[in-house]
Amino acid sequence: MAQLEEVGVEKYKHLVSERALTGETMLLNMGPQHPSTHGVLRLLLELDGEIVVNCIPDVGFLHTGIEKNMEAKTYQKAEVMTDRLDYMNPIGNNLAYVMAVEKLVDVDVPPRAQALRVILTELQRIASHLVWLGTSGLDLAAMSMFLYCFREREQILDIFELVSGQRMMTTYIRPGGVWRDVPVEFENAVRDFIKIFPKRVDEYESLLTKNPLFIDRTVGIGILSREVALSHGVTGPMLRASGVDWDLRKARPYMGYEQYDFNVPVRPEGDTYARYLVRVRELRESLKIVEQALNRLPMGPVRSENRKIVPPPRSEIGVSMEALIHHFKLWTEGFPAPKASVYSAVESPRGELGVLLEGDGGPKPVRVHMRTPSFDNLSVLPEIVKGHLVADLVAVLASTDIVLGDIDR
Amino acid sequence: MDWTIWLEWFLKGLILCLLLLTGFAYLTLYERRALARIQIRVGPNRAGPQGLLQPIADAIKLIFKEELTPAKVYRFVFILAPVLTVVPSLIIAAVIPLGTSFMLFGREITLYVANLNVGVLYLMSIASIAVYGIVLAGWSSNNKYAMLGGIRSSAQMISYEISLGLCFAIAILLGNSMNLNDLVEAQRNIWFVVVQPAGALVFMFVVLAEVNRAPFDMPEAEQELTAGYHAEYSGMKFALFFMAEYQKMIVVSMIGATLFFGGYREPWFMTGWLNGLFSVDRFWFLGPAYLFIKVILLLFFMIWIRATWPRIRYDRLMALGWKILLPLTLVIAFITATGILLQQELNNPLFYWSIPILSIICLLAAVAFIYRDLRRKSHGRF
Numbered sequence: 171m172a173q174l175e176e177v178g179v180e181k182y183k184h185l186v187s188e189r190a191l192t193g194e195t196m197l198l199n200m201g202p203q204h205p206s207t208h209g210v211l212r213l214l215l216e217l218d219g220e221i222v223v224n225c226i227p228d229v230g231f232l233h234t235g236i237e238k239n240m241e242a243k244t245y246q247k248a249e250v251m252t253d254r255l256d257y258m259n260p261i262g263n264n265l266a267y268v269m270a271v272e273k274l275v276d277v278d279v280p281p282r283a284q285a286l287r288v289i290l291t292e293l294q295r296i297a298s299h300l301v302w303l304g305t306s307g308l309d310l311a312a313m314s315m316f317l318y319c320f321r322e323r324e325q326i327l328d329i330f331e332l333v334s335g336q337r338m339m340t341t342y343i344r345p346g347g348v349w350r351d352v353p354v355e356f357e358n359a360v361r362d363f364i365k366i367f368p369k370r371v372d373e374y375e376s377l378l379t380k381n382p383l384f385i386d387r388t389v390g391i392g393i394l395s396r397e398v399a400l401s402h403g404v405t406g407p408m409l410r411a412s413g414v415d416w417d418l419r420k421a422r423p424y425m426g427y428e429q430y431d432f433n434v435p436v437r438p439e440g441d442t443y444a445r446y447l448v449r450v451r452e453l454r455e456s457l458k459i460v461e462q463a464l465n466r467l468p469m470g471p472v473r474s475e476n477r478k479i480v481p482p483p484r485s486e487i488g489v490s491m492e493a494l495i496h497h498f499k500l501w502t503e504g505f506p507a508p509k510a511s512v513y514s515a516v517e518s519p520r521g522e523l524g525v526l527l528e529g530d531g532g533p534k535p536v537r538v539h540m541r542t543p544s545f546d547n548l549s550v551l552p553e554i555v556k557g558h559l560v561a562d563l564v565a566v567l568a569s570t571d572i573v574l575g576d577i578d579r
Numbered sequence: 580m581d582w583t584i585w586l587e588w589f590l591k592g593l594i595l596c597l598l599l600l601t602g603f604a605y606l607t608l609y610e611r612r613a614l615a616r617i618q619i620r621v622g623p624n625r626a627g628p629q630g631l632l633q634p635i636a637d638a639i640k641l642i643f644k645e646e647l648t649p650a651k652v653y654r655f656v657f658i659l660a661p662v663l664t665v666v667p668s669l670i671i672a673a674v675i676p677l678g679t680s681f682m683l684f685g686r687e688i689t690l691y692v693a694n695l696n697v698g699v700l701y702l703m704s705i706a707s708i709a710v711y712g713i714v715l716a717g718w719s720s721n722n723k724y725a726m727l728g729g730i731r732s733s734a735q736m737i738s739y740e741i742s743l744g745l746c747f748a749i750a751i752l753l754g755n756s757m758n759l760n761d762l763v764e765a766q767r768n769i770w771f772v773v774v775q776p777a778g779a780l781v782f783m784f785v786v787l788a789e790v791n792r793a794p795f796d797m798p799e800a801e802q803e804l805t806a807g808y809h810a811e812y813s814g815m816k817f818a819l820f821f822m823a824e825y826q827k828m829i830v831v832s833m834i835g836a837t838l839f840f841g842g843y844r845e846p847w848f849m850t851g852w853l854n855g856l857f858s859v860d861r862f863w864f865l866g867p868a869y870l871f872i873k874v875i876l877l878l879f880f881m882i883w884i885r886a887t888w889p890r891i892r893y894d895r896l897m898a899l900g901w902k903i904l905l906p907l908t909l910v911i912a913f914i915t916a917t918g919i920l921l922q923q924e925l926n927n928p929l930f931y932w933s934i935p936i937l938s939i940i941c942l943l944a945a946v947a948f949i950y951r952d953l954r955r956k957s958h959g960r961f
Contacts, residue, residue, distance in 0.1 A: 198723050204805060220727065220893060311793055311890035317618040383794060383889045385953055560727075560804075561892045 185226050186216045195223050198560075202231045206309045206564045209574030211548075213563075220559045225552045229545075232578040240538040244504030245271050246345065248535065253339040255540060256576035258301050261294040261330070262518045264343040266540075269424065270514040270525040271345045274507045277479045283347035283472045284425045288463045289360065290333070290342065291425075291516070292456040296367070297326040298519035299449050299456075303374060306446070306568035310387050315377060322363075322370055329359050346480035347473035357464065364461050371453050379450070388443040392554040392566030395440055402553075403546040406521025408570060411448045412440035418517035429466075430459045442569040449571070479505050504533030511537075520544050520571055544576035583686070591692050596669055603825040604634030609875075610825075610882050617886040638818070646814035649721060656719035661812065661819035664712025668826040671705040674698040675833045676760045678843045678866025679859055690843070690866060691760065698759040699747050702834060706743070706789065709827065710736040713791075716820070717808035728807030731893055732791065738900035739788040739795075745908035746782040749775050750838040752915050763842030770847060772839040774931070777938035778911050779839040781904060783880065786831040788900065791824065793885035795896055828881060829874060836873035843870045899949075907945045911938045 179190055179197060189195045196217045202210035210231035216224035236255055240248035249271075252263040265287055272279065279287075300319040307315025327337040333352045334342035342349050378384045394404070399412040409416055417434040419427040435451035437444035474480045481500045482493035499505075507529030515524035521543025528537040547570050555563045608623065608630060615622025623630040648657065678690035695701050710733055717729015751757055753774055754765035765771075772779040788795035804810070809820045836842060843866035849857045859866045891899065914937045921930035 196723060307889070311796070312888065313614075314618045314886045317620060321619060377887070378889075381889065382949060382953055383891055386895055386956075387889055387892055389953075389956055559892060559894060561890075 182214065182226075185214065186224050189218070189223070190216050194218070200563075202228075207567065208305065208572055211567075211572065211574055211577075213567075215560070215563070217560065220561075222555050222558055222560065222563055225555050225563065227548055227551055229548070229574075229577050232574045234575075234578070236579045237538050237540060241535055244533045245275075245507060245535065246500070246504060248538065249344070250339075250341050253341055254575060255579060256518065256520070256523070256542065256544065256573045257338065258298040258573050259294055259518050259520070259523075259576075260338055260340055261290045261342060262298075262516060262523060264341060265291050265425070266514065266516045266518070266523045266525045267527075268343050268345050269516065270512055270527040271507070273512045273514050274510060274527055274529050275345070275479055275505065277346045277474050277476050279347055279425075279474060280471045281426070281468045282351075282470045285463045285467045286348050286352060286472065287343055287425050288427065288430070289460050289467070290330070292459045292463070293326050293329060293360070293363075295456045295519045296453055296460075297323045299453050300326075302449060302519075302568075302571045303453075306565070306571075307378065309564045309568040310384065312378065312381075312384070315374065318370070318374065318377075322367060325363050325366075329356070329363065332356060332359055344473070344480070346476060347471070351472045357467075360460065360464055364457060364464070367457055368454065371450065375450060378446070385443065387561075387565055388446060388569075389441060391442045391558060391562045392569065393439070393441045394550055394554050398550060398553055399440070402550045404521070404550055405543050405546065406518070407448045407452060408445060408547050408550075409521065410434065410436045411444040413438035418515055418522055422515070424514075424516060427459075430462045432456075432459050432462075442565050445569040445571075506531060506533050507535070515541065518543055520573065520576065521547060540579055542576045542579065544570075544572040544574075548572050548577060587686075587688065588692065591688075592673070595672055595692055599669055599672060599826050599829060600822070602829050603822050604638065606825045606829060606878065607637070607821075608634050609878065610885075613879060613882045614886050617883070641815060641818040644814040646816060647811075649811050651721045652811065653719040653721075656715050657811075658816070660712045660716035660719060661816045661823075662712070663715065664709055664823040665819045665826070667705045667709040667712075668823045668830060671702060671830050672833065674701050674759055675830070675837055676763055676843060677870055679863050681863040690863070694758065694760055696758045699751055699757045699762075703740070703744055703747060707736075707740060709823065712820075712823070713808050716812070720808070720811040722811050724804045724806070725808050725810045728804045728810070731804075732808060735788060735791075735795065735893075735896060735900075738897055739785050739904070742781065742785045742900065742904040742908045743789055745905075745912050746778055746785060747838065748912050749778040749908075749915050752912070752919055759837055759842070763837060763844055766841040766844055766847070767850075768847055770839065770841040774934055775839070775911070775915060775938055776935055777942040778908075778915070779835070780942065781908055781911070782835060782839060783877070785904060785908075786835060787881065787884065788896070790827040790831055792828065792881050794888045794890045796890060828878060832874040832877035832881075833870065835877055836870055840873050840877075841869075843867065845869055903945050903949065907941060910941050914938055914941070 179186070182197065183191060186197065187195065190197055198215040198217050199212070200215055201207035201212040207213060212228040212231065214226040214228060215222055234254065236251045240251050243251070249264060249267055252267045253260040255263045300323045304316035304319030304323075307313070307319070330340050330342070331337045333356060334340040334349060394408065394412050396412050396414055399409050399414065404412070405416070413436060415434060415436045418424070419432075420434055432455045433451075435448045435455065437448050477492070477496045481497050482490070486493035487497055509529060509531045511526065511528040513524055513526045515522050517523075522541065523543055524541035526537070526539040526541070527535055530536045551567065551570060555566050558566065611633075612622040612630065623633040626632040626636045648654065673692040674695045676691040680687050680689040682688070713732045714729045717725045717727070717732070720726070750762060750771055753771045754762040756762055756765065787793075809817055812820060841847065844859055845857050845865065855861045857865065859869065915934050918930050918934035918937075922928060
């Protein structure tokens with residue numbers, strides 16, 4: 171039998187208050203195996219009764235070395251790693267990375283590809299928010315929400331499967347465009363979704379938004395002030411729920427977001443309920459973008475004609491020697507990128523997802539760093555849960571919408 | 580005393596226990612299927628037709644599961660706790676009448692195990708014992724989550740027992756007896772739920788807290804305390820807790836049906852239909868059938884709530900129990916007592932019928948109070 175070892179409070183005394191040393195407060199280990207830490211997050215809690223005195227997040231249980239691994243791959247192949255980063259937002263991660271690559275090697279993106287990217291990232295945002303809505307409902311024990319939300323998410327994943335052959339790890343967006351044009355069924359599939367989804371959001375809202383029990387659990391819980399949010403680098407819906415109107419799609423438009431008419435929901439309160447309202451409104455706003463982009467989806471190529479970066483189509487390889495050479499070079503050696511460092515950011519469902527990419531003239535990046543929103547958003551958790559109950563901690567943690575793959579990389 | 584009476588008691592007790600044990604197994608199936616329906620799923624349908632053998636498969640699985648006893652538990656209490664939980668939930672059903680009586684081999688067989696003249700008190704006392712099992716399980720497990728679950732549970736059950744007692748008192752006042760058989764017979768002309776709808780509704784909510792069902796499932800709040808008091812239990816010991824929880828659901832539904840929904844009696848307006856064809860007085864076997872239907876409906880109410888509502892927070896649960904439900908039940912009990920007294924003294928049925936009206940007004944006032952509180956808290960956002 172394994173020897174049992176008593177872990178004393180001494181080991182953690184630099185993290186907890188003095189009351190823990192006398193045994194007045196209790197240390198409770200929440201996670202990494204816990205149903206509501208949304209993955210393998212470990213929280214060390216110092217509890218006074220059930221009131222949280224200190225909350226110390228411990229991350230790194232899902233560290234897979236994505237950033238380091240990307241340095242060993244060519245620019246095209248490294249993209250596959252980004253799918254695994256924030257697994258609720260693979261298309262958005264693709265977009266962030268691909269935009270950085272495009273900035274580094276300076277390749278144009280055809281308008282049709284841009285519109286397709288917008289449609290798919292917005293659908294991905296809806297899917298991600300649906301998972302958040304379902305799981306945060308589940309964390310408050312509104313268990314049916316989870317299954318209702320996954321019903322619609324399933325529809326979105328079917329669309330992804332249609333366009334890319336994969337439900338989650340799509341790698342659909344490629345440097346210089348997208349993998350290939352969408353099939354003919356795509357438009358109808360998205361239109362079906364656009365038709366059905368507003369009614370479904372109304373249903374979710376009728377279950378939660380005015381539910382006294384839900385309001386009781388979320389209003390005034392985990393208030394994140396504007397100042398704290400800004401000082402911790404919080405972005406995304408969390409920041410917007412704290413009264414800061416900052417959305418990269420509006421502030422630094424990319425992929426032609428400036429042509430679409432949509433609102434950025436902002437709430438001043440900064441509590442869990444405000445974060446809920448912001449995300450639910452975003453569901454509707456994202457759908458508006460999808461609809462507009464689909465209505466004005468231009469015809470034309472979906473990949474850049476720049477053969478030094480983008481592999482030629484199959485049909486050309488048989489008839490053109492240059493195409494064959496390009497194909498061979500691109501898939502064995504990859505394309506070289508200049509010795510430069512670029513940063514590009516997109517608005518992921520969780521906030522600002524930035525990619526820092528450094529090239530050295532060769533076909534592989536020397537440094538890839540992701541600025542992931544979940545990491546910064548988690549950093550405010552200890553500040554905003556102090557003085558709340560354990561049950562509120564679960565609600566607040568759910569409202570931060572963290573994805574551990576995003577935090578640990 | 581005749582030896583056959585011992586045999587009769589023994590057999591009736593055995594049959595009741597077996598009924599509850601099977602009922603528990605099929606209640607899990609019922610709950611899973613009903614939840615699945617609500618949640619646009621299918622639910623278990625592989626084992627047997629419509630999944631009817633699923634409970635048996637579950638039982639076999641649990642029996643053959645390895646039982647782990649964690650290190651440093653208080654072994655005796657750890658083993659005692661599931662027993663202490665499951666036994667009260669079995670014996671509590673002894674006083675609940677399942678029907679009238681029938682003749683068998685020339686003797687009258689009554690459809691209850693015990694005809695106790697203080698039946699309601701028996702229910703109260705046995706229901707209180709069950710909390711020991713949960714508290715001791717939480718305390719002896721050497722697990723902080725389990726301990727938090729156990730502590731929550733004891734506080735919760737003690738708080739809600741008072742309101743529960745007052746709901747019992749309402750039924751006692753209306754039926755003028757503490758014997759459950761008399762209470763059922765008193766509902767021959769009208770069910771107590773019509774006379775005291777607020778009391779019946781409050782009763783249903785209080786028993787949700789009493790049997791630790793959502794939205795009051797604090798002790799085992801999965802998202803917070805993983806599994807709560809039974810976190811360290813596995814195999815049959817876990818199955819006993821599970822069994823106790825579901826048996827308690829059945830039993831409180833039976834109690835609720837008995838106190839407010841006419842027990843084994845047919846709906847009062849159906850007594851005269853077709854020459855009493857639907858009456859329990861004519862066909863004894865209709866009694867258990869009516870009770871069964873009522874229990875199924877009340878259980879569905881519990882399952883429905885579980886599927887729909889978020890869990891209430893622990894401190895709000897206590898506030899609800901002490902600040903709203905306790906005063907509300909007190910006022911309702913007072914209204915009931917006064918109404919009955921005035922009706923008897925002045926012989927005016929008007930007073931009797933003022934009971935439901937005044938009670939509903941009180942209930943609405945309580946709901947309005949909750950809403951006002953929420954609105955103030957949310958600064959008019961809702």
